[in-house]
Amino acid sequence: MVEQPTIDPMHQFLVQKIWQGPVFQMGGVSVDMSITNSVASMIAGGLLLMAFFLLTARGQIVPNRAQALAEGVYNIVDKVLVTPIIGHHGRPYIPYLFTLFCVILVLNLMGVLLAVGSLGGLTLTFTVTSQLAITATLAVLTFFSVFILGFVKHGPKFLGLFAPSGMPLPLLVFMVPIEMISYFVRPVTLAMRLFGNMLGGHVVMALFGAFVVALGLAALSGGLSTLLIVPSALSFAMIVALTGLELVVALLQAFVFTALATVYLNEVVNFGHGH
Amino acid sequence: MEAEAAKLIGAGLATSGMIGAGVGLGNLFGNYLQAAIRNPSAAASQQTMLFLGMALTETMGLFSFVVSLIILFG
Numbered sequence: 001m002v003e004q005p006t007i008d009p010m011h012q013f014l015v016q017k018i019w020q021g022p023v024f025q026m027g028g029v030s031v032d033m034s035i036t037n038s039v040a041s042m043i044a045g046g047l048l049l050m051a052f053f054l055l056t057a058r059g060q061i062v063p064n065r066a067q068a069l070a071e072g073v074y075n076i077v078d079k080v081l082v083t084p085i086i087g088h089h090g091r092p093y094i095p096y097l098f099t100l101f102c103v104i105l106v107l108n109l110m111g112v113l114l115a116v117g118s119l120g121g122l123t124l125t126f127t128v129t130s131q132l133a134i135t136a137t138l139a140v141l142t143f144f145s146v147f148i149l150g151f152v153k154h155g156p157k158f159l160g161l162f163a164p165s166g167m168p169l170p171l172l173v174f175m176v177p178i179e180m181i182s183y184f185v186r187p188v189t190l191a192m193r194l195f196g197n198m199l200g201g202h203v204v205m206a207l208f209g210a211f212v213v214a215l216g217l218a219a220l221s222g223g224l225s226t227l228l229i230v231p232s233a234l235s236f237a238m239i240v241a242l243t244g245l246e247l248v249v250a251l252l253q254a255f256v257f258t259a260l261a262t263v264y265l266n267e268v269v270n271f272g273h274g275h
Numbered sequence: 276m277e278a279e280a281a282k283l284i285g286a287g288l289a290t291s292g293m294i295g296a297g298v299g300l301g302n303l304f305g306n307y308l309q310a311a312i313r314n315p316s317a318a319a320s321q322q323t324m325l326f327l328g329m330a331l332t333e334t335m336g337l338f339s340f341v342v343s344l345i346i347l348f349g
Contacts, residue, residue, distance in 0.1 A: 010348075080323060189334045196337035199344075256330040259323060 009206035013130055013199070038134075041126040045106045077101050081259055086266045093265055100142065101258040104129060104194065108250035111198060112243065129253075130198040132191060139190035142261045150268040158271065190260060197253050201246045208242065211235040282346060289343035296336025303328050 018040055021033035056070040063071060077098045082090040111127025128134050150158040162179045163172060215232035218225055307325050311318035 192337055193334050196340050
């Protein structure tokens with residue numbers, strides 16, 4: 001009887017140290033400068049993005065393939081999101097939204113495409129966007145930049161966002177708290193959506209991967225259990241299909257995050273225009 | 276009942292919130308398809324709204340997923 005491997009789909013999300021860096025105290029908080037697999041993946045993603053845009057930044061009239069790809073990604077943000085939703089007043093904010101889209105897309109895709117597993121118990125490839133800390137950082141950054149921009153642009157009038165116009169006073173007493181809750185839960189939903197989608201997808205993929213190995217090993221023991229090779233093969237086919245689905249989800253979640261950021265920005269930019 | 280068993284059952288029950296998200300997503304895409312078949316020329320312009328609605332609907336399901344994770348590992 002072959003020893004059964006343990007099924008642990010959450011192992012891939014463990015943050016592990018690759019290189020032990022210096023630990024020092026700064027204002028009573030100990031700062032650990034170690035390189036973990038999460039940090040390494042983020043650095044790799046950042047370098048990949050920078051290399052891609054350095055290579056395609058020199059615009060040619062007849063674009064080569066890489067430039068056409070970069071322009072296509074830019075058009076998703078500009079032509080599909082910002083221009084239809086905000087209008088031409090949204091142009092100054094395209095750099096932030098485009099950066100957001102690219103960062104999430106690259107980190108998502110790296111998580112799916114490089115999800116080949118671990119080496120010596122150390123998970124080298126790592127889905128950065130499946131960490132709530134990372135998605136919460138992106139969400140809080142986006143939400144509060146937009147919120148502060150509202151006050152910078154409109155001053156205290158911006159608080160009128162919480163009081164829908166044409167509402168009788170008795171109703172307003174109830175509506176303002178509800179509006180405020182639904183407004184301030186936005187960063188939570190932004191963070192949870194990306195985190196949940198990436199985590200869920202990768203757990204399912206890891207589970208089916210464990211099925212392939214466990215059922216395949218059981219089939220090797222001979223006798224009637226050789227039939228278990230069938231569900232093992234089916235699980236493998238499922239992994240192939242799920243990888244395709246995860247590629248779509250990676251693109252879609254980057255798109256959705258940027259789209260919601262654009263919608264939130266639209267409330268600020270076109271505030272009071274009834275747009 | 277042991278606390279560990281109750282925890283596992285609770286985590287399983289918490290995922291039943293996804294029923295609502297499933298119904299919502301089905302409604303959303305079904306209605307989109309119906310509208311798109313009736314007026315195909317207007318379909319492309321509403322795709323952004325479709326994905327926005329999908330994201331907002333999906334969040335409800337993800338909340339239940341997160342709650343069950345909190346019960347399991349929290």
